[in-house]
Amino acid sequence: MAAVTNIMRVQQIYLARVDAVLRPLGLTFARFEVLALLSFTKRGELPLGKIGARLQVHPASVTNAIDRLEQDGLVERRPHPDDGRTTLARLTARGRRIAGTAARQLNAAVFEAPGLSAEQLEVLTGLLTRLRREAGDFS
Amino acid sequence: MAAVTNIMRVQQIYLARVDAVLRPLGLTFARFEVLALLSFTKRGELPLGKIGARLQVHPASVTNAIDRLEQDGLVERRPHPDDGRTTLARLTARGRRIAGTAARQLNAAVFEAPGLSAEQLEVLTGLLTRLRREAGDFS
DNA sequence: CACATATCAGACCTACTGAAATCT
């Protein structure tokens, strides 16, 4: 159980750091994930349902996150052109800018911090990825 | 940033599993941590402040967790015999029983699940421990 | 009509801040 406990603890430490970086930008990690996910798509937009599926969060949580991002002018909602049931969330210019800034600052403050060699980071990433695969996270 | 993202995600997956195990027992992970910490001490008791320091949580969060555990009859508060300022939280017999049950079930449901060899688990634990040390988690 | 999608209201947990009470 040491591995599991360790994962919980390390995540707690890194989440605290991530939050410290994101707070001045008016973001939380949950909302940053949405922004990052959108910025990885070609058109910068995705149905809310897809977002929930990718990030593995409850539909109500997506609604909540998008509400807040929309209030802040980082994304916009628009009806899906073909399917009247679904709503698309689209990155605004400001949203894209903030997402980039956040990613850069996170890299500087968190990614460079680990204190592990490139090799060690690779091993760690590999093991963690295996755990995710084992848990069916990619299926 | 892949390592950090992976850690977040793996923790999310494992926390969900842990919660699923703990919920029928009426516990959350935060409260289980308190129970586990107490069960590792000789006398099954610790000042609230120590608990917060060990688990790295805010004093108000400790008060909250102990409130709930006490309501459920798993721990008892009693005044510190020598220092009138501090309160001790002590495991009850029922608390100790529940802590043991929870630990066994977590081992079965979470520890055996990872799908990593013993060696790999050791490497993973070692790297994560290094990250914690790097972050000053043991100082 | 069954199914999918999104939203809303309600409840819960955790965390933090700042203030207050008690004791050393």
Add this chain to the structure above:
DNA sequence: CAGATTTCAGTATGTCTGATATGT
């Protein structure tokens, strides 16, 4: 009196459940 320990009230997040509306 300064410092330590705990508690409390208030605020903010995020998550889940269950119910509801709308559209396929």
